[in-house]
Amino acid sequence: AQKITQTQPGMFVQEKEAVTLDCTYDTSDPSYGLFWYKQPSSGEMIFLIYQGSYDQQNATEGRYSLNFQKARKSANLVISASQLGDSAMYFCAMREGRTGNTPLVFGKGTRLSVIA
């Protein structure tokens, strides 16, 4: 079974608008972390935001916020005030367990295109 599901292969958003990228996850471990990464065409993985399973509040980092709905097992990324430079692949990922020694499992990604 897929541990991370990203149902949107591609998304378009108008510059300066907000966009939500969907991510649902599947785990039976009560301790886990959820990550979002941006991957531009250069290939590097750029860390955007992190949400721990015990965090009470939704994570925010500048224009990025994570809409964490634990009961629904969803961790959607919201990008506000989109910029042309936001065009890239976006990956949702999960790490299970407390220790942090486990690897990240990635979703299939969503390609975001910001249009002027």
Next chain:
Amino acid sequence: GAVVSQHPSRVICKSGTSVKIECRSLDFQATTMFWYRQFPKQSLMLMATSNEGSKATYEQGVEKDKFLINHASLTLSTLTVTSAHPEDSSFYICSARATGGGRTGELFFGEGSRLTVL
């Protein structure tokens, strides 16, 4: 600047040759490093977990004799693709988890290495 350096960033080789990719943590120690492979327009798939001073743990379907991993020091892990074939052409990315110091637990990615096998 980058805290995990991967080298080479691009490599082209002939079929049958071996290629070594280095993953180096620049300002922290990493007892655990992870190696991922990403085919075009696909996600990152975990290949193996590299532990300093011990044998790597490979994911199902990844040939350990073909993808040799060595993690001989706390700052360096290497992936050697032996007898490379065109189907091994891919983007290989490492990540390292910081242990000790102010960055304990943080996970950092290398810039990736694009392998093309002719």
